[in-house]
Amino acid sequence: MTTINIPNAYPVELSPPDLSTYAKGSDGVPYIxxxxxxxxxxxxxxxxxxxxNELSGAIAVDWLLNxxxxxSAGKLSFAFMNIAAYAAFDPGDPNATRWVDEDFNRVWDVAVLDGERDSVELRRAREVRPVLDTVDFLFDIHTMQHLAPPLMMSGRHAKSKALAARIGVPERVVGDHGHAAGRRMRDYQEFDDPASPKTALLIECGQHWxxxxxDLAKLSAVRFLEVVGMVPQGSIAVGGLPEARQRFFTVVEAVTIESDSFSFAREFTGGEIITEAGTLLGHDGDRPVVTPADNIMLVMPSMRLWKGQTAVRLAREDD
Known part of the structure; x- marks a missing residue:
């Protein structure tokens, strides 16, 4: 278990909804x-x-269920995943309950799921896995540590960027390979297979609280449901966003921390576009970390600067 000891720099503007009414689930899997x-x-x-501790997804899914x-065709599932961590959320220390034992979004490798390792998060992942195995289109709602432009994380295959383009929000879409620390749910099995029509997206709706x-969690979820044919367009009333041309990026490097001491050269919050190659971003121990090319966008620089974790991802806009 890794203790998350990160001071909170942002006001908590959201309140977590009571999810207890969903506990039994519809088909024997709690909270699905x-x-x-x-x-x-x-x-x-x-x-x-x-x-x-990422409240907007809970609010949006609770809103849709209510x-x-x-x-109108096929099947539709609404899922509350790491309910144990959510139940422990404390607005006085909101960074502390990202997980209980380990990151739920780093356990989705089949070898890990089938292995002998045990944690609160792995038990829950194994519990929901049979449902996830039947899903064709996954929309996974997240938020970010810093106040930064929202992002749609599309994974590494064109099929997911195409789905993101049909949804149309947010403005920035980022293709990436995930994290060295473990596989995300959106990269599980066929979602990460270019030969499979199964597709997943992960949206980062802005700062956690x-x-x-x-607003973006609700809007993007509704647009997802519309484009995959779950509901007719316009059938769910939801506020809109100003129209903006989407910009598509691809991660060219994920900076994984190799030492016991990582520090950024200055405060980065994400979304910054660094115009010059070789710009110093920070130090991993004694090793300088610099931008590998011109016009690099920083993707979600982390506060969890621990060995083996992703410090930041570096992306370039697609041609």
């Missing part, structure tokens, strides 16, 4: 509710609280 239209079609899932959203993250 699946609705079958009875008509042919894909199985889509909207998931939330993979990290227990509106009795049902699929900013009010605007709730």
């Amino acid at each position: 509710w699946t609705f079958d239209s009875g008509a042919p079609g894909p199985h889509a899932m909207v998931s939330a609280i993979v990290h227990g 509106q009795d959203v049902r699929p 900013e009010a605007a993250s709730e």
Whole structure:
């Protein structure tokens, strides 16, 4: 177990909804509710609280369930994932409950899931895995440590960037390979297979506790449901965002911490575009970390600067 001891620099503008009413689940898996239209079609899932302190996803999924959203074709699942971490959320120390024992979003390698390692998060992952195995389209709602422009994380294959383009928000879409520390849920099995039609997206709706993250979580989830054919377009009333041309980026380097001492050269919050190659970003022990090319965007610089973790990802805009 890794203790998360990070001071909070941002106001907590959101309140976590009470999810106890969803505890039994619809089909025996706690906190997962699946609705079958009875008509042919894909199985889509909207998931939330993979990290227990990321409130906007819980708010958005609770909002959709309270509106009795049902699929017009196929199946639709709403899932609250790391419920143990969420239940421990404390607005007085909101960084402490990202997880209980380990990061739920780093355990989705089959060898790990089938292995002997044990944790609160692995037990829950194994519990929800049979449902996830049946999902064709996954939309996983997250938020970020810093106040920065929202991002759609599309993974490394064109199929997911294409789905992100159909959804149309947020402005920035980032293709990436994930993290050296472990596989994310959005990269599980066929979601990460270019030959499979199964597709997953992970949206970062803004800073963890900013009010605007709730609005984007709701809007993006509704647009996802529309484009994968779960609900008719315009059937769920939701506020919009100013229209903006989407920009597509691809991660060219993930800076994984190799030493026991990593520090950034200055305060970065994410979304900065560094115009000159060779610009100093920080030091991994004695090793300088610099931008590998011109016009590099910083993707979610971390406060969790521990050996083996991703300090920051470096992305370039697609041609």
